[in-house]
Amino acid sequence: MKKDDNKKKIHKFNKKSDFFDYIKNKFDKEDLILVHGSTAHGRIKNYSDFDMEIHGKKVKKPYYELIFIKEKPVLVSIYFKMYNKGTKTKPPNGIGIIKGIYTDKIDTQLIRMYQEGRYNQKEKLKRECQLIADFCFKYFRSKDRKYLQYIQKRIK
16 A cells, blocks of 8 residues: 555544544644534534544644544544643533643634645635535535525635
């Protein structure tokens, strides 16, 4: 198998905890891994999405991946921030800790757009594809047509 074939592979997991173990291993050098929203503690549904933050020694560009959990397609979006040491505290409601120690200095505001660094055309295109997939997943879950309008805006 070529090196790039592994990048194209869609990983399959039997349960959410297997996926969390995969993320912990993939980003083992990072200090803190958080997951936002209903997927932090709730059940995985068709077209769920994981909005995650990784806090470490340096800010990186966002990471996206499409996976399956129990044959259900799931979109993974990970944003990177600097880890801020402080006093250990409980995270806000709706945020789960996958790895590390949550402190009172952690800013859990999700980074939704590229805010750090410069991005080439390939990276901008990757972000647009992620947004379209995210809006498709939201439409499939909710049947709310506003998400189709967001997609239409990007493809026209």
